[in-house]
Amino acid sequence: MFTTDTTKAIRKLQTKSAGILDVFTSTVVDLHAVNQEIDDHINTREAEIKRIQAEHAELHLVKGGNLKVIERINTILGKPLEEVLNPQ
Numbered sequence: 513m514f515t516t517d518t519t520k521a522i523r524k525l526q527t528k529s530a531g532i533l534d535v536f537t538s539t540v541v542d543l544h545a546v547n548q549e550i551d552d553h554i555n556t557r558e559a560e561i562k563r564i565q566a567e568h569a570e571l572h573l574v575k576g577g578n579l580k581v582i583e584r585i586n587t588i589l590g591k592p593l594e595e596v597l598n599p600q
Contacts, residue, residue, distance in 0.1 A: 586592065
């Protein structure tokens with residue numbers, strides 16, 4: 513059987529081990545929480561990127577449509593596009 517000093521030493525070491533385990537458990541939980549925040553930011557940024565890419569594509573479509581109208585008008589007026597855009 514253990515002596516009182518040995519029993520106290522064992523309990524102290526068990527308490528110390530439990531405290532260390534709690535620190536690791538807490539660290540794992542905290543890191544999971546941080547990773548969730550990171551994932552939230554990633555998802556937000558990806559949504560922003562998709563929105564901006566769609567806007568970018570639409571701007572190019574509008575620009576292309578405008579250039580076609582300009583070409584048609586210039587054809588009617590009989591002037592090349594470069595002459596209208598860069599008069600001398």
